[in-house]
Amino acid sequence: MASSQPPLNIVVIGGSLAGLMTAVALKQSGHNVTVIEKEDNERESHMAGVCLGPDAVEYLEKYDRIESIFSHQSRRIQALVGNDKLKTFVNGRREITNWDTMYYRLRSNFDGYASDTCPISPSNTPEDGQGVYHTQREVLDIQPEIQPDDEDSGEKKTRMSVTMLDRKSGHKANIQADLVVGADGPDSFVRNKYQSHVERKYVGYIAWRGTVLESEASEETRHLFRRSVTVFMMDKQHCIVYTIPGKNGSLQPGDRYLNFLWYTNETEESLNEILKDGLDGHRHHNIVPSGRVRQDIWAERTKQAEALPLSKPMLEIFLKIKRPFIQVITDFCSHQAAFEDGKVLLVGDGVSLFRPHTAFSGTQAAFHALCTADFVNGKVTRQQWESKVLRYSRLHYLQSNWYGDFYQSSMLTALVAAVRYWTMCGVDRVLSWWSGDAPLLRTGTFKVEEYDDE
Ligand SMILES: Cc1cc2nc3c(=O)[nH]c(=O)nc-3n(C[C@H](O)[C@H](O)[C@H](O)COP(=O)(O)OP(=O)(O)OC[C@H]3O[C@@H](n4cnc5c(N)ncnc54)[C@H](O)[C@@H]3O)c2cc1C
Incomplete structure (x- = not known):
């Protein structure tokens, strides 16, 4: 998979899924990659699922060097009617894993980090570049720096200078990079710098x-x-349940988790109470983590679940949750992803934050990583890279809006969202036909397979 290009020194800001997927792909293409992550190696997961759509499957087939199976397969979305009747809602296969399992697997592939989930790491090949993962370092700034004239060509080259803070020692340092990839999530420093x-x-x-x-x-x-x-x-309002791997990625029936979500509409004012921390009273913004949800708030929600009532199996799971958490649903979609003449790229949730209903963020991260490897290895131009990355993100952003409005809003709002989404699908088809590429919407490739336990 090594590239014919001379190896570049690449800095990836953010070492979660998008950062690691991009870093693994670039390292395996022969480039020297440094990931800068502000948190520690061992992270607290949200204990939620990560779905692997077609682009994530393609990414893993190309770059994952670990053999073991690490996802649970779902064959459809089904609607529960009453307490025990099931109706097929949408057919289609989905691979479902969780964040920790994916994170440790990518770490193992990137820098050989050993964890309980992936204790043995795959070997590097002679074509691989170097992979370094710095933790507890926060990127504070990136600036272009014009280099002295190149000795051979006499041309001036621009590199990026990345300023980072060592959160343990408090020291600041600069490193130089040929390319910076911003994989720093929905509150991205990179996006805020260029697209505030x-x-x-x-x-x-x-x-x-x-x-x-x-x-x-x-x-x-x-x-x-x-x-x-x-x-x-x-x-x-609606509830959703699906199976995700258990501790250390276990897929053993019984050891796995049932992941439960109940979506309710809430005014901005009511969030002031709901999001107040159960221990010190400060207001969270997007997540109240496990162990921090106020007991009175959860008790009130339990009363409402019993009063509605939720369907029996849903209520059973809801009542058995021991460590609840609350997630505020937010979204956005950028119009630009390449800056500084293509020396700074934005990927993953930093480009676009989807609502969770389509479960596509991990797949977006994989698609962006695939495109970024193509760009860095000279297979596509910067313009082609940006056009694909943005079109993909806009398409799936609109899809997640449509699904969200279908569940949580009026029929009219959902219809408008559907029309916007299908219009974008049409645009995607035309542009793909024009450029000779496959359409970016690939949900049609999901296969429904027969299972022997049905
Ligand atoms: C700890 C954790 C657990 C998660 N659990 C789940 C889950 O269970 N289910 C799910 O669907 N999604 C989960 N997510 C979100 C999921 O990773 C994303 O939705 C998606 O896969 C794309 O990720 P991303 O890498 O673009 O963004 P993110 O996952 O948000 O990662 C951004 C990373 O950048 C780092 N960062 C931000 N700013 C800086 C800076 N200035 N300098 C250095 N580092 C910086 C952050 O610490 C973070 O690690 C989780 C994210 C995290 C960080």
């Missing part, structure tokens, strides 16, 4: 969520939820 007008906005609803060990659910409920993503729809 793109704001992360509250979309009017939140998710009450948590996980329950499969072995703690009743036999009937486990059976009902065993293969599929299951939705229970109510008037402008």
